[in-house]
Amino acid sequence: MAPGVSSAPDIDALFQAAASARERAYAPYSGYQVGAALADESGRVFAGCNVENAAYPVGTCAEAGAIAAMVAGGGRRIAAILVLADGPELVTPCGACRQRIREFGTDRTPVHLADPGGVKRSLALGELLPLAFGPDSLAGAGG
Incomplete structure (x- = not known):
């Protein structure tokens, strides 16, 4: 594991959930099926797949689907995330x-x-996202 990466939930569970979601991806235009799975702060696993649309900008990424499922399920923190696709380059x-x-x-x-x-x-x-803008960037703003 890379330096700076904290201990992760069960990677096998994330892999299986992402693989299962990937099988259900809707990718008729690109043929590039992606699955993502994440564990929330309670260890619950949520998955998503990419959903393409003929109007390309309105498609949904697998990661976005997994995050939406987590939020709908009451989760608020990503403990770990796994992204899975098959292609010539690492996804x-x-x-x-x-x-x-x-x-x-x-x-x-x-x-x-993966x-x-x-x-x-x-x-x-x-x-992946050095010097990121996040919720802590807004601490104390507007108040």
């Missing part, structure tokens, strides 16, 4: 999803990058 969250993860995580939140064969790299969110 990483897009810029918008990095910011979404930061809203509910910290610089030390583990981000696991393909169908397993986790290929684990790093801290701060490595």
Whole structure:
């Protein structure tokens, strides 16, 4: 595990949930199916898959779906997240999803990058989104 990555919930459980979600992805345009799973502060696992749309900008990323499921389930903190896809390059969250993860995580939140064969790299969110703007950036603002 990379320096700065805190201990993570059960990576196998995250992998299985992401793989299952990925199988249900709706990706008729790109053919690029993505699954994501995260564990919240209570250890509960939530998953999401990408959902494409003919009007490309209105599609939904797998990470966004998993975060929405967590929030709907009452979770408020991401303890760890795993993103899974199969392609020539290692999948990483897009810029918008990095910011979404930061809203509910910290610089030390583990981000696991996987393909169908397993986790290929684990790093801290701060490595993916250095000097991030997050909720703590607004502490004391507007009040």
